[in-house]
Amino acid sequence: MENHTLGYWLCFLFIGGVIGWLAGIITRGRGFGILGDIVIGIVGAMLGGWMAQVLGLSIGSSLGMFMMAVLGAVVLVGLTRFIVRQV
Numbered sequence: 001m002e003n004h005t006l007g008y009w010l011c012f013l014f015i016g017g018v019i020g021w022l023a024g025i026i027t028r029g030r031g032f033g034i035l036g037d038i039v040i041g042i043v044g045a046m047l048g049g050w051m052a053q054v055l056g057l058s059i060g061s062s063l064g065m066f067m068m069a070v071l072g073a074v075v076l077v078g079l080t081r082f083i084v085r086q087v
Contacts, residue, residue: 016041019066023073027081040073048072 020037023044032040048068052059059065 012042013038015066016045019045019069019073022070023077026070026074027077040076041069044073044076045069046072047076051075 016038017034018037019041020032020039021041023040024032024037045068048071049065051072052068057068059068
């Protein structure tokens with residue numbers, strides 16, 4: 001595993017929070033709180049990357065990766081809501 005600095009991890013958490021916050025605004029009009037936004041953003045980014053790979057999309061720019069991460073977070077929120085409603 002690479003040895004990342006504190007600045008790297010703070011940036012990672014900040015971007016995850018922004019992605020989660022945006023997904024919250026897109027799906028229900030507000031965020032999920034700081035910890036919820038970070039978790040949604042990070043897991044959603046992983047989901048977005050997986051979706052891009054499955055669909056055969058080539059994302060070459062940082063903006064494209066960011067947009068795919070937001071899309072993954074929105075899908076994650078939608079799936080979570082669907083599952084919670086079914087239970």
